[in-house]
Amino acid sequence: MSESSLRLVWVYPDLLSTYGDQGNALVVERRATQRRVPVTRVDVRSDQPVPTSGDIYLIGGGEDRPQRLAAERLRRDGGLNRAVANGAIVFSVCAGYQILGHEFINDLGRPEPGLGLLDVVSTRGEGERCVGDVLADIDPQLGLPPLTGFENHQGITHLGRTARPLARLRVGKGNGTGDGTEGAFNDTVFGTYMHGPVMARNPHIADLLIKLALDVNALPPVDDQWYDALRAERIAAAVQPA
Amino acid sequence: MAGNSEPLSPRAKLAVTAGRAAAAVSRAAGKGSGSVIGGKVALRFDPDLLARLARHLDVVLVSATNGKTTTTRLLAEALRAGGPVVSNALGANMPAGITSALAGGSDARFGVIEVDEKYLAGVARDVSPKAIALLNLSRDQLDRAAETRMLAEKWREGLAGSEAIIVANADDPLITWAASSSPTVVWVAAGQSWKDDAWSCPSCGGVLQRPGDDWYCGECGFRRPTPTWALSGDHVVDPYGVAWPIQLQLPGRANKSNAAVSAAVAAAFGIDPKVALERMYKVQAVAGRYDVVSFLQRDLRLLLAKNPAGWLETFSLIDGPPTPVILSVNARGADGTDTSWLWDVDYTRLAGHPILVIGDRKMDLAVRLEVANLQFRVCANLDEAVRSAPPGRIEAIANYTAFQDLRRRVGN
Ligand SMILES: [Zn+2]
Numbered sequence: 001m002s003e004s005s006l007r008l009v010w011v012y013p014d015l016l017s018t019y020g021d022q023g024n025a026l027v028v029e030r031r032a033t034q035r036r037v038p039v040t041r042v043d044v045r046s047d048q049p050v051p052t053s054g055d056i057y058l059i060g061g062g063e064d065r066p067q068r069l070a071a072e073r074l075r076r077d078g079g080l081n082r083a084v085a086n087g088a089i090v091f092s093v094c095a096g097y098q099i100l101g102h103e104f105i106n107d108l109g110r111p112e113p114g115l116g117l118l119d120v121v122s123t124r125g126e127g128e129r130c131v132g133d134v135l136a137d138i139d140p141q142l143g144l145p146p147l148t149g150f151e152n153h154q155g156i157t158h159l160g161r162t163a164r165p166l167a168r169l170r171v172g173k174g175n176g177t178g179d180g181t182e183g184a185f186n187d188t189v190f191g192t193y194m195h196g197p198v199m200a201r202n203p204h205i206a207d208l209l210i211k212l213a214l215d216v217n218a219l220p221p222v223d224d225q226w227y228d229a230l231r232a233e234r235i236a237a238a239v240q241p242a
Numbered sequence: 243m244a245g246n247s248e249p250l251s252p253r254a255k256l257a258v259t260a261g262r263a264a265a266a267v268s269r270a271a272g273k274g275s276g277s278v279i280g281g282k283v284a285l286r287f288d289p290d291l292l293a294r295l296a297r298h299l300d301v302v303l304v305s306a307t308n309g310k311t312t313t314t315r316l317l318a319e320a321l322r323a324g325g326p327v328v329s330n331a332l333g334a335n336m337p338a339g340i341t342s343a344l345a346g347g348s349d350a351r352f353g354v355i356e357v358d359e360k361y362l363a364g365v366a367r368d369v370s371p372k373a374i375a376l377l378n379l380s381r382d383q384l385d386r387a388a389e390t391r392m393l394a395e396k397w398r399e400g401l402a403g404s405e406a407i408i409v410a411n412a413d414d415p416l417i418t419w420a421a422s423s424s425p426t427v428v429w430v431a432a433g434q435s436w437k438d439d440a441w442s443c444p445s446c447g448g449v450l451q452r453p454g455d456d457w458y459c460g461e462c463g464f465r466r467p468t469p470t471w472a473l474s475g476d477h478v479v480d481p482y483g484v485a486w487p488i489q490l491q492l493p494g495r496a497n498k499s500n501a502a503v504s505a506a507v508a509a510a511f512g513i514d515p516k517v518a519l520e521r522m523y524k525v526q527a528v529a530g531r532y533d534v535v536s537f538l539q540r541d542l543r544l545l546l547a548k549n550p551a552g553w554l555e556t557f558s559l560i561d562g563p564p565t566p567v568i569l570s571v572n573a574r575g576a577d578g579t580d581t582s583w584l585w586d587v588d589y590t591r592l593a594g595h596p597i598l599v600i601g602d603r604k605m606d607l608a609v610r611l612e613v614a615n616l617q618f619r620v621c622a623n624l625d626e627a628v629r630s631a632p633p634g635r636i637e638a639i640a641n642y643t644a645f646q647d648l649r650r651r652v653g654n
Contacts, residue, residue, distance in 0.1 A: 014441035014449060019384055023585030023613075030613045045441070047449040063389040069447045131579065152384060152580050195582045200609050226612045230605040 005038035006213055009054035011080065012046045015070045016096050019152065021060025023197030024091065028056060028206045034222045037210065046070060050079030054088055055213040061094030061153075061195060064107035071099045071112050084117055089188040089212050091205075093198060094153050097183070097191030098122040101157065117189050119160030125176055129154045133238035134172030134194060136182045139164055142208060146170075147182065148201045148234045149194025157193075159184050166192055171238040188212060201234060203227045251294070292337060295344040296369035299328065299353035302507060303369070303406075305362045305397075306377030307390075308552045310335070312492065312528045313377060313500040314356040319525055320508040320518035325351030333529055336361055337368075352511075359393055363400020373407045375507050377432065377500065379416040380439045380551040381586070383578030390439050394420040409507045411499075412469045415457055419444035422467070430506050431455070431472035432499040435558070436551035438586065473502040478515065480505075486515045491526050494559030530649045534635075537652045538628045542568075544648055545639045548577070550586035556639055563594030566631035568624070570601035570644035577642045581606045589614045595637075598627035601644045624651050 010025045025041060032039045044050050046069065050057075057080060062070065074080055084090060090100065098104035101120035106112035114122075130151045138144040147167045156176035159165060166183030167174070174182025174193060183192035192198055199206040207219055302321070304314045311333045318329040328347020330340055335356040344353055357365045359379070366374060376397070379390055397420035401408065410421035412429040416439065421427050434440075440457075443450055448461030458465035470481040476498065477485040488501045501522050508518035527533040531546045545560070547553040560567065573579050581603050589611055597618040599607045604620050611618045621627040624647075628636065640648050648654075 013438075017438065017586075018381065019580070020582030020585030023582065023610075026585065026613050030615065045449060063391065065391065065447065066442060069442065150580055150582065152582075195580065197582055197585055200585070200606075200613070226605065226608040230609050233605050 005040045006032050006056065006210065007051075007054045008032075008039055008041045009051060009057045009083075010041065010043045011050060011057055011059040011096070012070050012073070013043050013060070014045045015066035016060040016062040018063055018066075019061040019094065019195045020197050021058070021093060021096075021195075024058050024060070024093070024199040024206070027197070027199035027203060028058070028209060031203060031206050031219075031222060032210050035210070035219050037214065046073045050074070050077050050083070052079050052082045052086060052088075054083055056209050057083060057088055057090045059090065059092040059096030059099065061096060063095075067095040067099065067104070068106040068108070068112055070095070071104075071106075071114060074099065074115055075113065081115055081117065084189060087188065089209050090117065090190065091209060092118075092189075092191045093195065094155070094193055097193065098155055098157065100189060100191055102160075104155070118184050118186055118191050119163040120157050120184050120191065121160070122155050122157045125154045125156050130173035130176060130193075132172065132241070133234055134174065134182065135170045135235055135238040136167035136172065136174065137170065138167045139185070142185075144202070144204045144208065145231075146235065147192075147194065147198075147205075148196070148231055148238065149192070149198050150196045150201075150234075151193050152195055153193050155193065157184070157191075162186050166190060196234075200227070201231060292341045292344065292365070293368045293370075295341065296353060296371075298348075299344070299350060300511065301353040301355060301369045301371040303355050303357050303362065303366060303371045303374045304377070305357045305359055305374070307359065307380045307382050307549065308555070309377050309496055309500045310356045312497060312525075312531070313375060313504055314354055315525050315528050316497075316501055316522045317375070317504040317507055318352075318354040319521040320504050320513060321352045321354060321511060323508075323513050323517045323521055324511055327352045327354055329354040330356055331529075337365060340365060363396055366400060366404060366406065371406045373409060373507050373510055374401070374404070375503050376408065376410040376417050376421055377503060378411060378414050378434065378436075378551065379420070380436050380549060381583065382549040384580040384583060390416060391442075391444055394444055397421075398423045407510050409503055409510065411503065412467050413455065413457075415440040415450060415464075415466075416444055418467060419464070427467075428471065428506055428510065429467045429469040430503050431469035432502050433473050433495065435495070436554050438550070471502060471506040473499050478502040478505050478519070480509065480515055484515075486519055488519060489523050491523060492528070492532055494555060496555040496559075530645070530654050533654055535652045535654050538625065539633050540628050540631060541635045542628065542638050542648075542652060543635065544645065544652075544654065545637060546642070546645045547639050548641050550583055553587040553639070557588075557591040560595075560637040560639075561635055564596065565634075566596040566598060566636045567592055568598045568600060568627045568631075568636060568638040568640075569607055570599075570624075570638070570640035570648060571604070571607050572602040572641060572644040572647070573606075574602070574643045577644075584610045589616060592616060596631065598630060600624055600627050601640065601647075624648060 104122035165181035328350035330343035402423040443459035446462035
């Protein structure tokens, strides 16, 4: 951790905040504060430089045109790549996940270069949008309980050699490749298609990011009763849709 | 303007009659008002029926993400000063429901029609409206993938060259983008509380600058047009600079905004703002919204909020603490099944209110409120929530199907 407080950077809320993505920032903030870890949250608009001194960067989902604009501006800015080179943690969702890869299909139907922070390439699915509750088992290396989320996308993301699947699907489309994978990660860079927002349904992911930032193995427990209740409800709904 | 010179053709008459019969069957079977099913049957008989019915009327279309039902009611009241009005006052706002509503108004001069956002361009093409009121556009029902800017773009293409007078909210950049392809636009400074869908220039994608009430794009020069009408506190200021007091029974800033736009539309039909606004005062509740009902010895005010912009406006009109607030959220088909929008709503605005949580998705709300560091209580149902509040006023805020559930339970 670079300063006495945890620096949480929310990247481009003006472009990539269509699906309640602020929720991930709010959950990280809340759970750090509950552990008496002071948090400085910086919301970076797309006409501002991305600071390189953050500990945790969050990047959310958005519509097709804002996604292209965000990729253009992040490439030009370079701040996020420098931050990752410094060891920063990045957690990305949906459109943001695609931007972190090598390439995705933009709103004009053309390949758009991403930031190359994850070894993934995304295309657009032909069929219906993937919409619904998802249940998946997170890579055991991360030591987390099952992933519950809501997917709402049309993307297909292929993982390269250095990207590990974030989770193995029990229910849902995830990366959309049909190989049962959902999301990707490599070292401290994470990507997922899960909304919900994902931290609200999986507070342990927020805790993981905080632990990585503080470089500690454990955090004091907090009251998870409402998270647990929501998780139980949504996992049941994924297994047995109404 | 609406000369009833040309009677309906026999085919059109048959279609109207068949539609009425189907609606009667639907009502008898207990399937609600029957207006939608009636319209569907009528359209099957004569696909041009909507256009033929509208030909006899001066039609005004009203569309928006929020406030279209209320504005349709306010405007219908105002235009009655000029002649009989037919309107889809029950909110059946897709082509079938609109057809059904118009079929019931053969003697009317005006047709005041609420239109679902996705159908606006098509309905505008079919009915050749005299005026179109465009209020606001913001995120709604995320799982439908109806991207907000794409919607504005569709409106823009559909309304380009329209002969209608477009009455549009100059404070909403997406509305401005949608309307500005039209030859005749009356700009109303009707305000915009929710700004998070309009930080990008709809024209070039640049970042919009928003100093005070103004907005402009620093890159392409797209900017807020100069309004001729303006909502100013409790008044609407007309093009001559005269400030007319807005007195409504409906609460909140958003309804004043709806009234300001309605006054501008009414003026386009020669109705004086004073007369229009006096008539708008008559509107008490709209399809149960804003109604205060007595239930278990409490006074429940029923408030509908379907999306982040709607919740924001609703928080600004509720009574202050310690008035208890019941929140109810569902995620059934009509609500949109993606609940992530809850995280765009600033629930910290409810700090100090006792908060009672119900609805299909009460656990999503519970986590949302926990993260906002608010005190709340999760209840099994409306009765339990009401009983846990002291006698007196309770504000009950619900999204679409949750609102219908509330109305059913309290017998409204
Ligand atoms: Zn621009």
